[in-house]
Amino acid sequence: MSEDILNKFKKIHEEKKSTDTGKVLKIGIIGTGWIAEPHVNAYLKCPDAKIVACADLIDGKAAAFCKKMGLEDVRLYRSHKELLDNEELDAVSVCTYNCTHAECAIYALEKGVHVLLEKPMCVTLDEAVAIVRAEKASGKVLSIGFQPRFDENMKMIKKIVQNGELGDVYYIQTGGGRRRGIPTPFGTTFIQKDTGGIGALGDIGCYSLDMVLNAVGYPKPLTVSGYKSDFFGKRPSYYPKHPEYAKVFGVDDFAAAFIRLEGGIVLDFRISWAMNMDTSGDTLILGTKAGLRIPSTECWNGTVGGPMTLYHEISGKQVETVIPVIKTDFNLFDMKIRTFLDAIKEGTPSPIPSSQILYNQAIIDGINKSAELGREIEIKIPKI
Ligand SMILES: NC(=O)c1ccc[n+]([C@@H]2O[C@H](COP(=O)([O-])OP(=O)(O)OC[C@H]3O[C@@H](n4cnc5c(N)ncnc54)[C@H](O)[C@@H]3O)[C@@H](O)[C@H]2O)c1
Numbered sequence: 001m002s003e004d005i006l007n008k009f010k011k012i013h014e015e016k017k018s019t020d021t022g023k024v025l026k027i028g029i030i031g032t033g034w035i036a037e038p039h040v041n042a043y044l045k046c047p048d049a050k051i052v053a054c055a056d057l058i059d060g061k062a063a064a065f066c067k068k069m070g071l072e073d074v075r076l077y078r079s080h081k082e083l084l085d086n087e088e089l090d091a092v093s094v095c096t097y098n099c100t101h102a103e104c105a106i107y108a109l110e111k112g113v114h115v116l117l118e119k120p121m122c123v124t125l126d127e128a129v130a131i132v133r134a135e136k137a138s139g140k141v142l143s144i145g146f147q148p149r150f151d152e153n154m155k156m157i158k159k160i161v162q163n164g165e166l167g168d169v170y171y172i173q174t175g176g177g178r179r180r181g182i183p184t185p186f187g188t189t190f191i192q193k194d195t196g197g198i199g200a201l202g203d204i205g206c207y208s209l210d211m212v213l214n215a216v217g218y219p220k221p222l223t224v225s226g227y228k229s230d231f232f233g234k235r236p237s238y239y240p241k242h243p244e245y246a247k248v249f250g251v252d253d254f255a256a257a258f259i260r261l262e263g264g265i266v267l268d269f270r271i272s273w274a275m276n277m278d279t280s281g282d283t284l285i286l287g288t289k290a291g292l293r294i295p296s297t298e299c300w301n302g303t304v305g306g307p308m309t310l311y312h313e314i315s316g317k318q319v320e321t322v323i324p325v326i327k328t329d330f331n332l333f334d335m336k337i338r339t340f341l342d343a344i345k346e347g348t349p350s351p352i353p354s355s356q357i358l359y360n361q362a363i364i365d366g367i368n369k370s371a372e373l374g375r376e377i378e379i380k381i382p383k384i
Contacts, residue, residue, distance in 0.1 A: 021047045025341060028053040028089045028113075030080045030104050031096035032065035034186055035118055035145075039093045040069045042337035049091075049341055055083040080104040084111045091141075091344060093337075094118060097195040098202060102127035109134040109142065116340045118145040120206040121357045123197035125365035125381065132354045132384050143340045143350045144357045146210050147332035148302035150339070153325060154211060157285075157294060157308070160323075161215040165310065166287025174212045175256075175270035176204055177280035178299050182233055182253055182273045184245055191233060193250030200273040201228060201255040202364050207302030208271060209360050211294075212283060218356040219261040225376035226367030228252035232274035257367045258376075269367075358384075 027049050029036050033056075043049045055077035056062040062076045077083040080096070084107055091114035094104045102122040108115045109131075121128050121144050135142040148154050161169060182191060183203065189195040190203060213219070233253040236243035256270040270280045282305075283294040290312035295305035308323040339351035358381065366379045 019046065019048050023048065023345070025049045025090040025344065026052045026088065028055070028083050028087055028092040030055050030083060030092050030094050030108075031100075032056040032062045033095065033097075033189070036065065036093070036095040037069065038333035039095055039116075039337060040071065042331070042334040043093075045334060046338065046341055048345070049337075053077060053083050053087045053089065055080055080107055084108055084113065089113050091116065091340070097189040097197075098123050099195050099197045102131055105131050105142065106134040109138040109140055112138060112140060114141040114340075114344050116143050116145060116337070119357075120198070120202040120364065121354070121361045123202065124368075125362050128354075128358050128361040128365075129382050129384060132358055135354055136384060141340065141343045141350050142354050143336075143343065144352045144354060145336060146207065146302075146352050146357070147336040148207055148211065149214065149352055150330065150332045150335040151303065152328050152330075153304040153308075154214075156323065156326060157211065157292070157304075158215045160292060160310070161285065161287075162217070165290055165312075166285060166292060167289030169216050169265055169285055169287045171266055171268070171284075171286040172212045172216070173268045173281060173284040174208045175272075175280045175283075176208045176296055176302075177270075177272045177275060177277060178204075179276075179278055180232075180238075180274050181299050182238065182249075184239065184242070188245055188248050191245065191249045191251055196251050198364060198368065199228075199230070199233070199251030199253055199255075200271045201252050201367060204273070204302070205255060205269070205271040205364060205367075206360055208269065208283070209363055210357075211302065212267070212285060213360060214356065215285065216261075216265060218359050219263045219265060220381070221359055221363045221366065221379045222260045222262060223376055223378050224257050224259045224363060224366035224370050226255065226257040226370035228255040228367065228371040230254075238274070252371075255367055255371070257363075257370070259363055259366070267363075269363075 053075045054062040066074050092108045094117045105115050105117045230253050232238050233249035234246050236246040239245045253273040259267040279296050282296050285292045293309045297305035310321040362379050362381050370377045
């Protein structure tokens with residue numbers, strides 16, 4: 001191919017990648033804990049966005065955060081309400097703990113502000129429905145923070161299913177395990193009922209569910225029989241440096257469930273922050289033509305743990321095809337922010353739409369309720 005032709009392709013590629021800096025979007029950060037850092041780092045790489053305000057409930061936390069992140073000329077507030085009442089913003093990142101996701105997202109949408117909401121979407125199905133209703137009424141972009149979606153390996157799983165390589169999918173086993181991995185490096189907001197609301201089930205379970213549900217096109221969940229436990233989180237000896245954490249542990253550290261999905265697919269799910277096992281098993285997607293094994297990671301965080309294997313037949317012979325791990329330099333957090341900004345500027349659909357994540361939340365909520373009742377329940381999603 002001649003140099004001229006190659007240059008033409010290069011030009012088209014570069015034009016597509018350039019960012020329109022004509023309008024600089026004014027951004028607010030709500031909640032300045034751990035996850036706010038990758039959000040800010042990503043916004044700082046976007047010439048068409050400027051962080052103008054930050055809020056945190058804890059005195060001095062937003063100021064210390066801005067200093068650490070090198071953010072200057074940023075107005076500081078002590079709640080999402082104060083921030084949204086006093087600023088004319090284009091968009092916010094909601095980086096608060098799970099229990100305040102719904103109130104922050106709804107308040108922002110009602111103020112006509114686009115929202116990037118961290119995962120899990122919220123705590124209950126009722127909250128998720130209220131968020132989606134507020135989104136609909138506002139006409140604004142709402143994207144949910146599932147950055148593993150942008151990983152090429154995750155995209156490959158979806159391609160394999162959607163291209164029909166597996167035939168009709170009828171059974172999925174998914175989940176993720178941590179032998180010891182209750183997240184308390186920065187305190188207890190993940191493990192308290194009034195801040196985390198849900199434990200492993202929501203924190204990392206939402207990723208396992210998204211990995212497979214996104215691949216099979218997010219069928220509606222119909223029924224669920226769920227189980228949850230807290231045998232590790234409530235033990236003072238689990239936290240040698242902070243035995244007092246056991247007293248405030250108010251969520252699950254393990255959950256399992258059997259879920260029926262529309263289209264005749266059954267989903268066998270288990271997730272753990274802590275258990276006496278190294279893994280709760282690989283993800284398996286079984287179809288009428290082939291099966292796919294997706295290795296789990298040791299400390300589940302929503303990534304593919306190794307090469308995937310496709311189990312299929314060629315001319316009557318049972319064979320296995322190994323799909324190597326795709327390595328890229330992409331920063332998934334940067335992609336999460338960039339795709340959100342692009343959807344706002346271009347008026348395109350949300351990159352990670354609430355219409356899908358609503359089903360993810362409905363399953364989490366169903367597992368919780370079913371576990372509490374000790375029996376299978378029907379998942380009823382109100383009309384939006
Ligand atoms: N996408 C990812 O990879 C990823 C990774 C870690 C955490 N998260 C999610 O991000 C969220 C936050 O996690 P974190 O580790 O930063 O938690 P964190 O507890 O360290 O920080 C949350 C902060 O939000 C503040 N806050 C709560 N409600 C507020 C309100 N109404 N107004 C202003 N500030 C408020 C709290 O004071 C706290 O400082 C969680 O939902 C978590 O699941 C996502």
